Amino acid sequence: MPEHTFTLNGKQVTVDTEDNVRLLWVIRDLLGVTGPKYGCGINVCKACTSHINGKAFNPCSVQVADVEPDDEITTIEGLADTVESDLHPMQEAWLDHDVVQCGYCQPGQIMAAVATVRKARDEGRELSDADIEGIRNVCRCGTYFRIREAIKDGATRM
Amino acid sequence: MAGHRADPAEPDAVSPDTSFSKEPTSRRRFLGYLLAAPTLVAAAELGGPTVFGAPAANAAGDTGGGIPPSPQLADSYDLTDALVHAARPTANLITITLDENGHAHFELHRTEVGQGISTTVAMLIAEEMDLPLEHVHVTLADARPELMTNQLTGGSSSVSSIYYPVRTAAAVAKGKLLEAASLVLGEQANFLSSKLGVITSSAGRSVSYGDLATKAASDSTKQVEADLKSESDFTIVGKPTRRIDALDAVTGRKQFTTDLDVPGAKPTMVCRPPTINGTVGSVNNAEQVRRMPGITDVVTISSGVAVRGETYGQCIDAVNALDVNWGPGPVDGESDATVEQKLKDATPPAVIPPTPATKTLERQYTFAFVNGSALGVNAAIADVKSDSAEIWSTLKIPIAAQEAIAELLGMAITQVTCHVIPGGGSFGRTLFHDAALEAAEISHKIGKPVRLMWHRADDCRQGRVHPMSVGTMRASFANDVVSFEQHHASVRTDFGHGLGDAVSSSVATHVPGVSYTVSEAIFLLTTPSFYNFGITKTLLTETHQSPENNQPRGGFNTSSVRNVYSPNTATTRELFVDELAEKMGMDPYNFRRKYVKNEKLLKVLDKAAEVGGYGQPTPNGVGHGIALHHEYKQTMACFVELDCRPETVNRKVRDGVTGPRVTRGVLVTIPGHVVVNPLGMEAMMQGGFIDGFAQALTASVHLDRGSIAEASWDNFFYCRQWNLPFEFTPVILPAEESETPAGAGEMGVAPAFAATACAYRAATGTTPTHFPINHNDPLPFEPYPHEPPLPPSPTNGLDYAY
Ligand code: FES
Ligand code: FES
Numbered sequence: 001m002p003e004h005t006f007t008l009n010g011k012q013v014t015v016d017t018e019d020n021v022r023l024l025w026v027i028r029d030l031l032g033v034t035g036p037k038y039g040c041g042i043n044v045c046k047a048c049t050s051h052i053n054g055k056a057f058n059p060c061s062v063q064v065a066d067v068e069p070d071d072e073i074t075t076i077e078g079l080a081d082t083v084e085s086d087l088h089p090m091q092e093a094w095l096d097h098d099v100v101q102c103g104y105c106q107p108g109q110i111m112a113a114v115a116t117v118r119k120a121r122d123e124g125r126e127l128s129d130a131d132i133e134g135i136r137n138v139c140r141c142g143t144y145f146r147i148r149e150a151i152k153d154g155a156t157r158m
Numbered sequence: 159m160a161g162h163r164a165d166p167a168e169p170d171a172v173s174p175d176t177s178f179s180k181e182p183t184s185r186r187r188f189l190g191y192l193l194a195a196p197t198l199v200a201a202a203e204l205g206g207p208t209v210f211g212a213p214a215a216n217a218a219g220d221t222g223g224g225i226p227p228s229p230q231l232a233d234s235y236d237l238t239d240a241l242v243h244a245a246r247p248t249a250n251l252i253t254i255t256l257d258e259n260g261h262a263h264f265e266l267h268r269t270e271v272g273q274g275i276s277t278t279v280a281m282l283i284a285e286e287m288d289l290p291l292e293h294v295h296v297t298l299a300d301a302r303p304e305l306m307t308n309q310l311t312g313g314s315s316s317v318s319s320i321y322y323p324v325r326t327a328a329a330v331a332k333g334k335l336l337e338a339a340s341l342v343l344g345e346q347a348n349f350l351s352s353k354l355g356v357i358t359s360s361a362g363r364s365v366s367y368g369d370l371a372t373k374a375a376s377d378s379t380k381q382v383e384a385d386l387k388s389e390s391d392f393t394i395v396g397k398p399t400r401r402i403d404a405l406d407a408v409t410g411r412k413q414f415t416t417d418l419d420v421p422g423a424k425p426t427m428v429c430r431p432p433t434i435n436g437t438v439g440s441v442n443n444a445e446q447v448r449r450m451p452g453i454t455d456v457v458t459i460s461s462g463v464a465v466r467g468e469t470y471g472q473c474i475d476a477v478n479a480l481d482v483n484w485g486p487g488p489v490d491g492e493s494d495a496t497v498e499q500k501l502k503d504a505t506p507p508a509v510i511p512p513t514p515a516t517k518t519l520e521r522q523y524t525f526a527f528v529n530g531s532a533l534g535v536n537a538a539i540a541d542v543k544s545d546s547a548e549i550w551s552t553l554k555i556p557i558a559a560q561e562a563i564a565e566l567l568g569m570a571i572t573q574v575t576c577h578v579i580p581g582g583g584s585f586g587r588t589l590f591h592d593a594a595l596e597a598a599e600i601s602h603k604i605g606k607p608v609r610l611m612w613h614r615a616d617d618c619r620q621g622r623v624h625p626m627s628v629g630t631m632r633a634s635f636a637n638d639v640v641s642f643e644q645h646h647a648s649v650r651t652d653f654g655h656g657l658g659d660a661v662s663s664s665v666a667t668h669v670p671g672v673s674y675t676v677s678e679a680i681f682l683l684t685t686p687s688f689y690n691f692g693i694t695k696t697l698l699t700e701t702h703q704s705p706e707n708n709q710p711r712g713g714f715n716t717s718s719v720r721n722v723y724s725p726n727t728a729t730t731r732e733l734f735v736d737e738l739a740e741k742m743g744m745d746p747y748n749f750r751r752k753y754v755k756n757e758k759l760l761k762v763l764d765k766a767a768e769v770g771g772y773g774q775p776t777p778n779g780v781g782h783g784i785a786l787h788h789e790y791k792q793t794m795a796c797f798v799e800l801d802c803r804p805e806t807v808n809r810k811v812r813d814g815v816t817g818p819r820v821t822r823g824v825l826v827t828i829p830g831h832v833v834v835n836p837l838g839m840e841a842m843m844q845g846g847f848i849d850g851f852a853q854a855l856t857a858s859v860h861l862d863r864g865s866i867a868e869a870s871w872d873n874f875f876y877c878r879q880w881n882l883p884f885e886f887t888p889v890i891l892p893a894e895e896s897e898t899p900a901g902a903g904e905m906g907v908a909p910a911f912a913a914t915a916c917a918y919r920a921a922t923g924t925t926p927t928h929f930p931i932n933h934n935d936p937l938p939f940e941p942y943p944h945e946p947p948l949p950p951s952p953t954n955g956l957d958y959a960y
Contacts, residue, residue: 001451017469018451022951025469029425034417035410037582039533040614041474041951043958044813044872047533052959061955076410091408098400098837101845102272103407104534104582110408119960133880136814138871140533140583141272142845144882 005069008033009078019065024048026064027075035076035107039138046137049108049115050075056115076107079114090114093154101141109137109147117155127155188322190330190384191251192376197258199376200331201251202323204267204305223752224638224690232686238791238830238901240664240683241315252320254283254327260355260368262289262331265299268320269311269554270403271532271584273903274838277401278317279324281834285394286328286387287335288352289367291402301556301576311554312589312718317834317899318791322386329384331374338374339365389832398837403580415537415551415579416611423539423607424454426600427473429480430462430620432944433864435711437485438462447476455604456480461620461711464600466608471951474613478946488706488713490864494626494933497701497861498524501628501647504699508632510641516634519741521734523926525726526858526933527649527866528624529874530719531617534582540597541607542567547574551594552581555655559591563598586718587622589655613948615869623859623866624719625649629730633691633738639753642691646727650703651677652716684724686788689735689753698723720849724789724908729854729929732785732912736919746916747772747784758894759786762795762826769887770797770824779803780821781921785912790901791830793894796909798823798851800917811880813872815938818921818931820851820883820914828891830900836890839902843888846906852877853907854914858933867941869949875938 005014008031015030024041027033027050036059039045043061050059051074052067059073067073079088087095090113100106112135120127132148139147191201255263262283270276280294287294302309336347339357342365343350349360358364389395406412431438441463444456452472457464465476502522512518538551547567553559556576564571581588597610612621627648634641653676665679674682681698707713739749747767754760763786767773772782776799783798799822809816825843833839849857856875860867868874893900911929919925928934942949 021471025471029469040870042949044870055959057959058955061952063953094408100404100407102583103412106407107410135879142848145844
């Protein structure tokens with residue numbers, strides 16, 4: 001079987017599996033990193049949202065062969081390390097606003113929130129309501145109100 | 159928004175609206191136990207005759223206008239009472255164990271699915287024991303058959319049932335700690351004070367709970383009396399408190415069923431039939447599929463063909479590669495239109511005859527099937543050996559799962575262990591053990607452990623749905639309304655999970671001499687009267703309930719979905735009240751003011767109107783709706799402002815629907831008793847409100863010749879960020895005088911659904927007859943094929959990186 005190498009949460013990893021296995025299963029089933037959740041497998045629910053080289057993406061819809069050895073993948077487990085802290089400011093905002101209900105969607109929500117703030121900054125502007133409405137992540141428990149407050153607060157701390 | 163929110167950032171601030179000054183019971187004494195153990199273990203009986211007073215009846219007919227309604231069962235005895243009473247007969251104990259670090263441990267016989275019950279229980283224990291909240295650890299108990307109907311998480315009844323028992327056990331523990339401390343500190347117990355896990359004498363000497371854990375241990379098991387803290391002394395209960403499991407969730411450490419590392423339990427999925435509960439014929443290429451990369455097993459089971467492999471991705475490919483001859487399912491002849499017709503045909507004519515002196519108004523509204531999926535799909539791990547089985551799954555009634563699995567495997571109940579895992583949501587889905595039973599069957603057949611996960615498409619298409627229903631209203635009126643009749647015709651709701659038995663046995667005891675079916679009992683328990691409308695009647699008829707339909711996989715797969723009947727019955731009632739108001743020449747708000755049957759309803763109605771700004775001028779195409787509801791010991795009113803202007807309705811979102819948008823919402827409640835965690839209740843009010851307007855506007859599934867079209871969240875239009883109201887205000891008014899704390903998990907759905915329907919009528923001048931209002935529009939998506947069953951994962955994910 002082909003070997004695939006990339007960086008996951010700051011560590012280089014190599015896996016033996018078919019080229020077309022989607023990255024979500026490589027991360028969860030083969031590497032045992034379970035922060036990114038499955039909610040659809042077709043890039044709709046966004047529960048698996050993680051970062052590739054700092055950008056939000058959905059590993060359920062990327063073949064492992066399309067990930068390069070120098071790609072850096074970050075899941076929720078590695079988010080705090082990117083700011084060398086116990087918690088990323090967005091995670092702190094999430095706790096302060098008591099966003100979580102069942103929690104299943106929340107790793108993806110937080111990863112999406114961080115990328116959304118960064119994207120706005122990179123475009124030279126502050127986060128807008130339209131940016132937040134562009135976040136497609138589903139929360140079936142209905143934590144959307146608190147998510148909205150937490151993103152705005154988290155953005156001020158980033 | 160700020161005025162009524164519980165603010166977690168200021169832990170000392172008590173929101174004035176959540177105080178509970180009118181305390182019905184001050185210090186109260188209960189019986190508990192000390193158990194023989196190496197460290198302190200205190201216990202209490204669940205339920206027990208001394209714990210619960212008689213349920214308080216709602217006074218009827220005590221406001222202004224109209225003719226008092228004929229009494230309804232739910233006016234004096236409702237679903238919460240029935241579930242609380244179902245928790246009484248067990249003579250079994252819940253226990254709190256103190257460890258040598260002074261931390262309390264409690265195995266909760268309820269299931270955490272996001273409703274925050276573990277936080278609530280931890281708060282009760284911390285309060286009664288004077289412990290810091292962080293020193294209380296709540297885990298979920300395995301199935302405990304001896305608890306019978308008491309190990310059941312449903313009907314938003316958990317807090318109502320365990321408020322006193324948990325406090326009693328904690329009070330016993332604290333009493334024993336004080337006794338042990340009195341020996342250590344050389345002072346009488348009543349001179350000692352306890353705070354944050356430390357007991358201090360009047361002389362200023364102190365000892366920690368950790369140091370007392372073994373000294374306070376009992377060498378025999380004995381019954382003791384315990385005084386509960388007076389509620390006016392509460393310092394934790396009633397304070398907005400953040401969830402104790404949030405840190406694990408935001409760091410990705412919180413583990414759901416499919417995250418568990420059970421040795422050998424490899425990913426497993428099932429290839430399912432194209433129509434609901436279709437039958438499995440022959441498999442033409444099982445051997446070939448077994449040789450696909452990563453696949454270890456292929457086996458036919460009662461619901462389809464199971465595959466097991468190294469990754470779920472490889473299972474998806476294998477499922478789609480299977481060539482299976484499917485037989486028909488039990489409802490292949492049914493589509494939305496045929497079911498609706500059956501429901502209308504099942505609706506009997508009016509019971510109350512019109513008189514020549516009165517006018518009559520009659521209306522009918524149809525409610526589509528609604529997807530019942532949580533975000534965490536159905537999943538279970540099973541490890542079945544020749545003489546034992548071990549199961550891990552989110553099970554709200556773990557005993558029912560244990561019994562069913564034992565029966566399937568021909569084992570004794572004691573050979574089956576069911577571990578209860580926190581759920582990625584539930585909304586009624588995990589009252590059933592569909593995944594656990596299926597996983598047990600697969601593991602049994604292949605002789606290996608399996609980690610079964612349903613694909614989202616399966617969860618949408620073969621998973622349980624909220625049944626379709628037709629609500630029919632008839633009223634006769636002259637100057638006042640003299641009769642008010644509500645008929646609810648619904649596809650059968652499956653109560654085969656045990657909750658129904660719990661409820662109907664409570665009802666049988668409470669209302670002797672009348673025999674109700676499970677459905678009738680639950681219906682009656684959730685349909686109280688609200689208005690002084692004279693002779694008041696509510697009636698349920700269920701279709702699709704022949705014996706065949708009651709077999710496993712015999713008809714539609716139904717369940718409650720964040721509430722059983724109420725979202726549809728409340729919307730039927732409240733929308734009709736608006737129509738009636740118009741016929742009688744009044745506006746909806748003043749009409750309700752005139753006819754509500756008691757002061758509490760009037761109070762929440764006025765508050766919702768005031769906070770929402772009901773009746774303030776709105777632009778053309780924007781309207782206000784207001785609706786009342788009572789359930790789970792909550793008296794509620796909901797206000798909705800809905801924007802139906804073309805520029806809003808026609809907003810474009812890729813692969814999503816927009817439509818009318820709720821711009822402002824208010825949900826007001828008078829809870830039954832102390833609100834343990836107002837911050838948690840507000841979260842439930844937010845979630846329930848979202849469910850309600852989504853079901854009014856966009857959220858349904860479409861049935862076409864036995865198949866459900868929807869297969870993803872881009873097909874089933876539950877709320878997304880772009881549908882969210884700009885403003886939502888939860889208002890918790892001071893609790894009424896009752897002994898039963900209110901339930902919160904499902905409270906907001908019915909009033910929000912109803913208020914949104916009323917707002918749509920106000921905004922557009924059109925009264926909707928079908929819900930959600932977009933259900934009969936052309937499908938806004940191209941359905942994924944039903945064969946092969948699973949939409950393949952895309953490969954272009956990187957194109958969407960941002
Ligand atoms: S699982 Fe990846 S987007 Fe849903
Ligand atoms: S918190 Fe449950 S799905 Fe979002």
